[in-house]
Amino acid sequence: MTMLRISARLLRRGLGGTLMLLLGITLFELINPVIGTSIGGSDAVQGLFDQLPPGMRAITQVQPDFFIQSGFAGFVALGYTHPVYFVLVSSAVVGFGSRTLAGEVESGILALTLSRPVSRRAIYLARVLDLGLLALALAAAGALGTWVGILIADAPSDLSARAYIMLIGASWLLAWSIGGLVLGASAAASTTGRVVGWATGVLVILYFIDYFAELWSPLEPFGPLSIFRYFDPVAALVDNRIPLVNLIVLAGVGIVGVVAGLLVFERRDLAI
Amino acid sequence: MLGFDDEEVCARVSRDPDPSTPSIAASPDHHHEPALEFRNVFKTYGSIAALNDLSLNVERGTIHGFLGPNGAGKTTAIRILMGFLKASNGTTRLLGLDAWRDGVAARSNVGYLVTADALYPDMSGNDQLAFAADISGRESVLRKRALDALELGPDALGRRLGTYSKGMRQKLAITAALQHDPELLVLDEPSDGLDPLVQQHLEELLRERQQAGRTVFMSSHDLAEVERTCQQVAVIRNGGLVASGTTKELSRQYQRTAIIRFRDSIPDGIDQLGTVVSVDRERKVIEVRIGDDVNPLIRQIAKEDIASLAIREPQLQDVFFSYYGEADNASRPETSPPGADSK
Numbered sequence: 001m002t003m004l005r006i007s008a009r010l011l012r013r014g015l016g017g018t019l020m021l022l023l024g025i026t027l028f029e030l031i032n033p034v035i036g037t038s039i040g041g042s043d044a045v046q047g048l049f050d051q052l053p054p055g056m057r058a059i060t061q062v063q064p065d066f067f068i069q070s071g072f073a074g075f076v077a078l079g080y081t082h083p084v085y086f087v088l089v090s091s092a093v094v095g096f097g098s099r100t101l102a103g104e105v106e107s108g109i110l111a112l113t114l115s116r117p118v119s120r121r122a123i124y125l126a127r128v129l130d131l132g133l134l135a136l137a138l139a140a141a142g143a144l145g146t147w148v149g150i151l152i153a154d155a156p157s158d159l160s161a162r163a164y165i166m167l168i169g170a171s172w173l174l175a176w177s178i179g180g181l182v183l184g185a186s187a188a189a190s191t192t193g194r195v196v197g198w199a200t201g202v203l204v205i206l207y208f209i210d211y212f213a214e215l216w217s218p219l220e221p222f223g224p225l226s227i228f229r230y231f232d233p234v235a236a237l238v239d240n241r242i243p244l245v246n247l248i249v250l251a252g253v254g255i256v257g258v259v260a261g262l263l264v265f266e267r268r269d270l271a272i
Numbered sequence: 273m274l275g276f277d278d279e280e281v282c283a284r285v286s287r288d289p290d291p292s293t294p295s296i297a298a299s300p301d302h303h304h305e306p307a308l309e310f311r312n313v314f315k316t317y318g319s320i321a322a323l324n325d326l327s328l329n330v331e332r333g334t335i336h337g338f339l340g341p342n343g344a345g346k347t348t349a350i351r352i353l354m355g356f357l358k359a360s361n362g363t364t365r366l367l368g369l370d371a372w373r374d375g376v377a378a379r380s381n382v383g384y385l386v387t388a389d390a391l392y393p394d395m396s397g398n399d400q401l402a403f404a405a406d407i408s409g410r411e412s413v414l415r416k417r418a419l420d421a422l423e424l425g426p427d428a429l430g431r432r433l434g435t436y437s438k439g440m441r442q443k444l445a446i447t448a449a450l451q452h453d454p455e456l457l458v459l460d461e462p463s464d465g466l467d468p469l470v471q472q473h474l475e476e477l478l479r480e481r482q483q484a485g486r487t488v489f490m491s492s493h494d495l496a497e498v499e500r501t502c503q504q505v506a507v508i509r510n511g512g513l514v515a516s517g518t519t520k521e522l523s524r525q526y527q528r529t530a531i532i533r534f535r536d537s538i539p540d541g542i543d544q545l546g547t548v549v550s551v552d553r554e555r556k557v558i559e560v561r562i563g564d565d566v567n568p569l570i571r572q573i574a575k576e577d578i579a580s581l582a583i584r585e586p587q588l589q590d591v592f593f594s595y596y597g598e599a600d601n602a603s604r605p606e607t608s609p610p611g612a613d614s615k
Contacts, residue, residue: 002409005403005407108387108390109391109392111354111386112390112392115384117407269356271351271357
């Protein structure tokens with residue numbers, strides 16, 4: 001019960017900023033199907049895509065005939081591999097992860113709970129619970145935007161309930177894996193700035209490894225090291241599945257980050 | 273100021289806790305143990321020793337002052353006590369339980385004063401107190417009494433903490449620390465930011481808790497406050513205990529000071545009266561440490577033309593400054609440790 005009280009208190013902190021990011025994700029994913037429909041659906045998009053110079057097509061990393069084969073769902077899925085989506089999700093998760101633990105050590109607020117009969121483990125697990133809920137909210141916000149966008153645009157094809165569930169699952173796994181790493185860093189740090197700097201640097205590196213591994217052969221062997229490699233909204237929306245390897249890697253990265261953070265947090269000195 | 277006789281009354285009362293107050297000891301098995309105990313505690317950061325073989329016992333039912341200059345190790349000791357830091361070596365016990373290993377159980381009977389900045393700025397005062405009570409798992413039996421004493425009214429409690437002054441936040445933090453009537457109160461600079469009247473009310477509140485059998489362990493830089501409030505005092509320096517005892521015992525280490533102002537000039541041979549603390553020939557004033565018997569002094573100076581004579585009783589600050597001195601010579605007063613000759 002104490003853990004739930006702490007969890008609720010944490011979620012209320014920074015709620016305004018989190019809600020704005022959720023709204024941003026919803027709007028971004030809402031616009032995507034509206035644009036696709038206004039252009040004329042997946043066939044028209046494929047036509048536009050084919051007119052791009054080969055170099056530009058390579059940069060988009062979209063396979064030839066992608067829109068013909070994946071249909072409207074494939075176009076919608078591109079809204080989830082867009083850098084704007086990654087930035088919005090990462091901002092929410094890094095913001096939460098740095099604000100909690102490291103931010104609370106920095107401000108001294110952690111002393112308020114830690115001076116009570118509350119274990120460090122309970123304090124930490126309350127943050128893990130909140131991370132899980134935040135990741136769920138981020139995933140649901142995107143799916144909600146897509147659903148509303150398809151309704152508004154009167155899109156040529158709808159997505160099945162299973163597709164939405166898979167989309168939410170894949171998005172949750174991405175946010176969870178990022179969050180696990182950030183929470184682990186936050187458990188070891190004593191300032192918000194250090195966590196933000198570390199997390200931003202690592203995420204940018206991982207993103208570019210994934211992106212350029214497709215374009216530049218020397219980087220190709222490093223592609224599997226990026227968590228973004230295992231986020232596949234096309235599989236979720238088009239094939240209505242989450243590949244097992246993606247599930248294992250993303251869930252595993254999050255769990256490793258969270259467990260490492262717990263081990264550190266239970267043992268470290270807290271200058272509060 | 274609380275006199276020595278009053279302290280003895282407090283000490284007697286402390287051994288007879290308020291029977292109407294329920295027993296809230298961490299565990300009956302540990303009730304006979306000191307409220308807190310540091311035993312050969314070390315804390316090092318690389319080559320820096322923040323605590324260096326600190327040993328200290330705080331008996332239950334007392335108000336215990338914890339003094340020391342900045343950087344002496346007070347905050348480190350309190351953080352170890354609260355389980356925020358792990359000692360490099362040694363044992364720290366809180367209400368009979370290991371402060372690190374059994375900290376959760378021990379802290380169920382502890383009220384800790386967080387710094388005024390360590391409160392949720394987005395919460396109202398009422399919500400802050402409710403949250404603190406929730407996670408303490410205990411009823412806030414003393415909330416109203418504390419709020420009344422500290423003069424924190426309903427209007428202020430309904431506002432967000434972001435609108436509070438430092439003093440108001442301090443009042444709220446004190447209330448959060450003691451609202452659940454803990455067995456042990458750990459207060460780091462409790463009067464920081466409080467006006468003198470509220471400070472006086474706080475001291476009364478602490479004495480009231482002590483008379484109900486509770487223990488208060490407080491650090492302060494306000495020596496007058498410590499002297500008024502505490503029966504026991506520990507002085508820490510360079511991470512180790514340098515003095516400990518009742519305020520009376522510590523003050524007795526020092527002799528009284530006679531401050532004599534002559535009308536004409538300071539006569540020769542006056543330094544035979546005792547240890548001369550200072551001589552100001554321009555103002556014709558001399559300060560001399562004297563023993564318990566004032567008569568030799570009176571007899572010696574009776575033949576002189578005296579403008580004024582004052583006898584100053586030894587004070588806690590004399591003790592404190594004697595240990596403070598080497599850490600901060602600039603702030604050292606014209607007093608010396610026992611046995612020192614300042615001629």
